[in-house]
Amino acid sequence: MSSLVSPLAAPEERDAEASVRPKRLAEFVAQERVREQLEVLLHSAIKRGSPPDHILFSGSPGLGKTTLAMIVAAELGGGLRMTSGPAIERSGDLAAILTGLQAGDVLFIDEIHRIAKPAEELLYSAMEDFRVDVVVGKGPGATAIPLDVEPFTLVGATTRSGLLTGPMRDRFGFVGHLEFYEGSELAVLLKRTARILGVNATEEGIEEISGRSRGTPRIANRLLRRVRDYAELRAEGVVTLDTARAALKVYDVDDIGLDRLDKAVLYALVVSFNGGPVGLSTLAVAVGEQPDTVEEVVEPFLVRAGLLARTPRGRVATAAAWRHLGLNPPNGIFGVGVDTTPDLFSGS
Template identity: 80%
Template sequence: MSEISAFVAEGEQDAEATVRPKRLAEFIAQHRVRDQLDLLLKGAMGRGTPPDHILLSGPPGLGKTTLANIVAAELGSGIRVTSGPAIERSGDLAAILTSLAVGDVLFIDEIHRIAKPAEELLYSAMEDFRVDVVVGKGPGATAIPLDVEPFTLVGATTRSGLLTGPMRDRFGFVAHLDFYSVEDLDLLLHRSARILGVPITEDGATEIAGRSRGTPRIANRLLRRVRDYAEVRGDGTVTLETAREALRVYDVDALGLDRLDRAVLTALVDSFKGGPVGLSTLAVAVGEQPDTVEEVCEPFLVRAGLLARTPRGRVATDAAWLHLGRNPPAAPAGARPTGQNPPADLFSADRRFP
């Protein structure tokens, strides 16, 4: 990576860290999860003991890492951060666990990808605050028990179904983060704009929120790109017109679809007459890997009612045809998924927890 690229990447990370809430009271949306965490943490602090281990699941960008840092801040304790793929051997995990102080928070991102030997070592650490380190090999191997200071494990996963039953059962609190409503993203964008010093109008924030796929990380990223446009080609204020023009430059349409999303839909509609078509064939048509299409594009397209998965392959719904400005072909009732019209209220307040 060049020095300029490294500088830009570091700047993006700094901006992201700046707008992240530091306390539970500052965390926008996820109302039920926030209230449950508040009870959990206050109860533990009242007893003077570390809270139960916490598992946070949900799609990327909804605030799992932010909540882990908030847990440590609310407890007034230190936090150690690692990820499942980084823990390849049980010895790696043992070294981390034995270095924790009393009441520390250990955050493991993508915990479903932790190596099996390390996962089994984690069981005794979570339950008994003890790890057994095996020294030597073969008949002469010896297990040395090591005590671990009482700690709280916060695990985050985007694929909760890949967690083993024994691992999931050892978490005392399990929470699933849902996508944000447009109203909640609007509040989040106003907060981020104040922190970044970006003048923004009500309709400008609403326009960005509606194209953010219900995801705070995307909303903050789009805000920074619109800010660039406003400062370079406008008067520095993010208005409705500025937001629309900026997002047009960055290939983000009214539903939040980017270039790859539209390429998938266009290939389905124009090249395959709406489908059904297999994932591998569709990936070749758009010049991407099948995993990229399946994990990056499809979740949002399915949630927006633009694409359907069937036993025979992927199918474009009537809403996808209309979104691309095409007339859907006539078909017998029920022969092809109709989806729904691209909804302006895809992440409406109805999805918000009370």
Template identity: 65%
Template sequence: MAVEERGAAGPQRLVGAEGDYDDQQLEASLRPGTLDDFVGQQRVRAQLSLVLEASKLRGRTADHVLLSGPPGLGKTTLAMIIAEELGVPLRISSGPAIQHAGDLAAILSSLTHGEVLFLDEIHRMSRPAEEMLYMAMEDFRVDIVVGKGAGATSIPLDLPPFTLVGATTRAGLLPGPLRDRFGFTGHLEFYSVPELELVLRRSAALLDLAMTSEAFSEVASRSRGTPRIANRLLRRVRDWALVHGVERIDARAAGAALDMYEVDVRGLDRLDRNVLSALVGKFNGGPVGLSTLAIAVGEETETVETVAEPFLVREGLLGRTPRGRIAMAAAWEHLGLDVPDHAAFKDPALRTALSTEPGSADRGSTGSGSDDASSA
């Protein structure tokens, strides 16, 4: 059984944090409307609540807000809650959609007083639009250039006070001048299993779905710490129960449904397991170069590096070193294999490399240079 759903933008992994059209429709009905209803992220919620309450007491627009973190953790939901808590309209756009300064000027000039402007993936805006945004955020005005060459004229345009909410999955790509203009920055963390159970209980109640506590725990444990994935898996479990005539879903039914979609007990799907199996079975645990590993599993290097690796590294199943990728002890154990004495992670030099932050040498391993040569 395939583990992919096909949406408007192409195939989607069942355990991928990116959302498709159906996910957006489902999330719209499941999204909380207030900070009190929002599950998890207690630190960010408390800080954001203070910022919003202070702005209402001052009678002024709230400071600009930057939300960062992996996809699927609730950045868009928090932007909607900010507008709801402030009682103002919400305007939604995205960085990739703003490729010219004129695009941003058109959006800013149509804002009303106090309106919240949400820019998703703000780090992907064009540089001219970024530079226009600096002045808009700080002075609430923009300069529009009319004409070209010596006859060009700059026309200042005053803007009503507004609140910009930016969301990014890669905060490091934001230029310093833009990042410094946000009055509040919140980083969203992955959810724990108990927090995901609360998310699932709320979603199941809205979907009128009967489940046992053990079933909620089963789905939450396979959701990779991401509410969006949890809700997607819940939908698949609901479909399985509907087809099989199960009125009350228990842990066995939830496990059977997710096993059918090849999502295992740790949340790994077919691609994740193929990467680990190739690393352990074909290369004795590594080290092996990224491009060699990608060829072994029949995928593009970008797919292995950006889709499979982040979760495998976070779970301690795979290690990234200057000499290549290696299988950690947990990878052997997860595949039901004994950890061999020659396992690569036991090499003192590789242990030292694992204890340091991956740098340029690690990024260079995506090519076919010495990294791949070491695995030949």
């Protein structure tokens, strides 16, 4: 839920994802603390008749950052302009976006930690003074032309808050960190999604899907749609416990939510590297993925599930990882008490 559906997705997938997004804070499931803080921030700004402070959402992919940005715009009654950090390569790109905003609009920048440095510096003055300086010409004859920007609210989203520069972070008046969802919270979300999509699902079927969704709403909604497809084809259209289990087996999602890539990473770590330690880049090459994908998509859940640990020497498989793959862990392998000190030097 935290980012837009892939442009390569089928139109019905994009429509389904958009249709289940909550439109208001009252409809947003879980994240109670962030939701309450955001409600106070937005409604006090509405009462004053001025834009709220700029907002930063951080957290793993799929937890609702993009959805909350849309909700912010809806609650404020302003327009929403959406872009991403990698798409803003030059300061002129950002200047064109900023000068096109109307008063009260919300500008959402996904993956804001990846914005180009010149554009980031231009953003500072826009955030603080609602003004940008556009440089015309080159060399000694270059001239900076100040342009006013209508008062707006910037909503940034990041999966890597540690990569934000200090000056950028300091300019956000509110920072909300989104946590993984509990199974019961995902069950509430899935019941809502099932009603919207017209899926006939039993309580047990919903609970089975929510328990395998890795605490992530986007994954939960996607799995529900895939189980629905299976049910319509092979189970008379009803998502029951047995149907959910059979469907998730077809889609290679195991009983704790690991998918093909998760299991490939664990298998490489355990079998190819004898449990580690191994550097991130080496592990990524072994499974044919980019290091960012392994670090941002796979590792957070494996660490949270107690299957992988980051140590000063590299990534290490825990005893639980060996057992999950049906293997006996070697003597002396890390168990529950593994040192999970963040590794600053294991990227090679």
